[in-house]
Amino acid sequence: MSTAVVTGAGSGIGAATARALASEGYRTLLVGRRAERLEAVAEKIRAAGGEAGVHPLDVTDREAVDAFAGAVEECAVLVNNAGGAFGADSVEEGDPGDWARMYDVNVLGTLHVTQALLPKLKASGDGVLVVVSSTASYVNYEGGGGYSAAKHGAHALTETLRLELCGEPVRVVEIAPGMVQTDEFSLNRYNGDEAKAAQVYAGVDAPxxxxxxxxxxxxxxTRPSHVNVDLLVLRPRAQAAQHKVARRNS
Known part of the structure; x- marks a missing residue:
């Protein structure tokens, strides 16, 4: 049984990805900051007959990442999903601390985990390295300067890595989602303001x-080994672009 590592696996896309890969027969190692959230996801995987390990750590802590990677016996799949948006202010009024946090987790966190596990992905003979970026990696929008800058960085890292690994037994995949409604993403962005978070999805038919x-x-x-999905952008039908979203009249 091959091993898949998923970061940011305690909730949202990461948790769902861990479950999906477990259903495909992978032993999943769940990485994230909140042990109790990770354990809850792992319990669901085990209840469905899968194998899951829980590894609480912060991907921005390089020493912790290196220690984790050193304890991983083998790794065939790495999903760099840990990330997030903090703040929605204009560039003029944006908090540099929020920008630094976003760069730290979305770019440097991805770099830390990738560097630490890349030797084991190569050693697997058929590794897959996934980076979950965003449509914000390609299209900027008002109030999204810091997040877009970080996600542009994640895209640059991924594209460069694919060039550098050409000829190696590792596929490099970028998945760039548009509007995804999860429990925490918008809440984190708006510092827990539930009304503002809900407004993001108001009137949108099926994000x-x-x-x-x-x-x-x-x-x-799970594509054949010779097939690399370089970049896959997915959005809900109601969203044609960052700034073009169909909303029902309230």
Whole structure:
């Protein structure tokens, strides 16, 4: 049984991806900051007959990441999903601390885990490295400067890595979701303001779910070894672009 590591696995897309990969027969190692959330996801995987391990750590802590990677016997799949948006202010009024946090987790966190596990992905002889970026990696929008900058960084890292690994037994996949409604993403962005978080999805007919994105990730990972899904952008039908979303009249 091959091992898949999923970061940010305690909730949302990460949790759904861990479940999806477990259903495909992978032993899943769940990485995230909140042990109790990880354990809850792992229990669901085990109840369904899968194997899951829980590894609480912060991907921005390089020493902790290296220690984790050193304890992993083998790794065939890595899903770099840990990330997030903090704040929705204009560039003029944005908090540099929020920008730094977003770069730290979305870019440097991905870098830390990738560097730590890449030797084992190569050693597997058929590794798959997935980065969950965003449509914000390609299209900027008002109030999204810091998040877009970080996700542009994640895209640059992924594209560069694919070039550098050409000829190696590792596929590099980027999944770029648009509007996904999860329990925490918008709440975190708006510092727990439930009204503002709900407004993001108001009137939108069927935003993407975490399971939609997880299904796409699992499909990409399970393509034949010679097939690399370089970049896959997915949005709900109601969203044509960052700034073009169909909403029902309230």
């Amino acid at each position: 993407l779910t975490a399971e939609d994105v997880a299904d796409t990730i699992a499909w990409s990972v």
